[in-house]
Amino acid sequence: MTTPGKSQPETLEEAITAAGGPLKLLRSSSLGTTIFPGIPAEFTNWRDEQRAWKESVALLEQSYHMTELRLRGPDVMAFLSELGTNRFDNFRTMRGKQVIMTGPDGLMISDAVVFREADDFLRVVGPPTAANWVQFNAGKTHHNVTAERDENMIVPRERRDVFRFQLQGPNALALMQEVVDGALPDIKFFDIGEFTIGGKTVRALRHGMAGQPGFEIYGPWDDQKAVRDIVEAAGAAYGLRKAGSVTYGTAAQESGWMPRPLPAIYEGETMRSYREWIPARSFEAAGSLGGSFISPDIADYYVDPFEVGYSNLVNFDHDFVGREALRARKEAQKRKKVTLVWDNKDVFDILRQSLTIDGPRAKFISLPVPMYSSFQVDAVLLNGKPIGISNWMSYSSNAGAILSTALIDIEHTEPGTKVTLLWGEPDSQRITVEDHVMREITATVAPVPYFDKSIKKDSAAKAVAA
DSSP states (O other), X not given: OOOTTOSSOOBHHHHHHHHTSHHHHHHHOOOOSOOOOXXXXXXXXXXXXXXXXXXXXXXXXXXXXXXXXXXXXXXXXXXXXXXXOXXXXXXXXXXXXXXEEEOTTSOEEEEEEEEEEETTEEEEEEOHHHHHHHHHHHTTOSSSOEEEEXXXXXXXXXXOSEEEEEEESTTHHHHHHHHSSSOOOOOOTTBEEEEEXXXXXXXXEEEOTTSSOXXXXXXXXXXHHHHHHHHHHHHGGGTEEEEOHHHHXXXXXXXXXXXXXXXXXXXXXXXXXXXXXXXXXXXXXXXXXXXXXXXXXXXXXXXXXXXXXXXXXXXXXXXXXXXXXXXXXXXXXXXXXXXXXEOHHHHHHHHHXXXXXXXXXXXXXXXXXXXXXXXXXXXXXXXXXXXXXXXXXXXXXXXXXXXXXXXXXGGGOSXXXXXXXXXXXXXXXXXXXXXXXXXXXXEEXXXXXXXXXXXXXXXXXXXXXX
C-alpha cells in the first residue's frame, strides 16, 4: 500500500495499488514503444538499412539502450544457475549464453545474454526486466556475489563501461577479417574471442541477431572512436549500412526472437517482495500494455519458455526458480510460436482509412514498427474465434510485408493457414492512442524464424577452408 502522506507511489506494488490493479496501471500508461537512444532514427533509410543484414552487412548499435549488470565473486555460477533454466555445466569462460529466467510459477520474467569473461566475472546484458530480477536476487542470496549496475542511457550521460555494436550479414566475416590486426581468431558460435583493431583490444561474441552471421564487438568506452573509424572506413567496400534506431527495433523480427514478453510479476504473493523492491519509475511500472487482446486476467498476457521456443534452453538437471512449475507446463502446452505475414492490401486499406478526413478512422500503422505500446498484444482469430495472440511486429523490407511474432493454438500452426488479426485498441484509456474503429487484417501463418538462419554457416565454411 502507499504510505500515508506520500503523494506518489515509490514502488511497483504501490503503483499497482494506487491504479486499482495491474491491468489498470498498464492500460492507462501513455508510454509508447521503446525509443532506442543515442543514435538517429535513420542513418540513411530504414529500408536499405534492413536489407543490409540480408544482402551485405549492417552495423547495429548496442552501446546505449541495453542495461548491463556486472556480477563478481566466487559463487557467480552457483548463483546464476539458481535463476536460469539453462544447463550451466558447459558454461566455460570466454563464452556467452542466452539465459532464460522464470518466476516461481514457471512463467517468463525475462531473458538476457550473459558473458562469462572470467571464473568469477559475468556480464548480464539485456533489457531492464532481466537486470532488475538478477539484481533483486543478488541482494538477498546467501552466495558470495556482488552486483554492479551499468544503467542504459535512456537518460543520457557521458560514458559507460564498454561500447558495444554488432556486425551482421553475409559480408560480416570478410569485413572482420580485414579490420583486425593480424588474423581473426576462429571464434565458434557463441564463443567470445579477443583481438585488436587499430591497436585497441576488443572482444567479440560470435552470434547472429538478425538470423545472419555476425559478431557483437565490445571494448573500453574510450577506445570506441578509433575502432569505429576503422570498421566504418573498411565497411564501405562491403556495403556496410549503419542501422538507425527505428531499424534496430526491427532486427529481431526475421529471426523470430520475441524481445519483450510481459514479465510475469504483476500479481501473486510469491512476487510481492519483488514488486515492493522495484521502483515506481522502473520500466515495469511505467510501461504500457496495448493492443486488441483484452482479458480481465493479467496472467493471460504471460508466456512460458516452451511456447516461445526455448525448449532447448530448459534443463531440469539442476534446481532453479520455477523448476517444478515449468516441468508441469511442459506437459500441458497449448500454443506454439509462429510468424504471421500481414496481408498488404489490408494494411494499405487501414493506412488509407487512418488518414482520411471523411468518416471514422482506423488505428494508424506506423512503419516500420507498428507497435504503439511497451507491451503489444493483439488478438488472433480463426472463423471469429480466438486462437492466440500476436506480439512483436515490424515491416520487413526483405519479406515485403509486416511480420509479427505470435503464439497460437498448436492445431492452427500449419504454414499457409489464414487467420485474422484484430487491429486497434478497444476503449483505450491512453492519450497516445487516437479515436479509431477496430479493423481486421488477414494474416498467413509462416515458419519462425521466417528466413532460414545462416548464423553458423560461415563458421563451418571457414573450418572447411582451414
